[in-house]
Amino acid sequence: MATVNFSVPEDVKEAFNDTFEGRNKSAIVADLLREAVEREKRRQAHIAAGDAILSRWDRRPVVPAGTIRRAREELRR
Numbered sequence: 001m002a003t004v005n006f007s008v009p010e011d012v013k014e015a016f017n018d019t020f021e022g023r024n025k026s027a028i029v030a031d032l033l034r035e036a037v038e039r040e041k042r043r044q045a046h047i048a049a050g051d052a053i054l055s056r057w058d059r060r061p062v063v064p065a066g067t068i069r070r071a072r073e074e075l076r077r
Contacts (some may be wrong), residue, residue, distance in 0.1 A: 004029075 008016075020028050 004033075 016025070
């Protein structure tokens with residue numbers, strides 16, 4: 001096990017201690033850190049996906065409005 005040492009505001013420390021009184025705080029913090037890592041990985045993946053879509057934007061096929069309108073009308077029948 002590694003030891004991590006960081007500072008938090010006093011009110012956060014007190015709220016954490018009150019909320020998780022009698023529980024293994026090291027395990028709780030480890031779980032919170034895991035969740036934060038996964039959340040950040042998902043955020044980065046979403047950004048990468050958006051960037052990939054935007055990078056292809058200029059190469060998208062252009063479909064005339066009339067073609068789209070006719071396709072919608074045919075689907076409504």
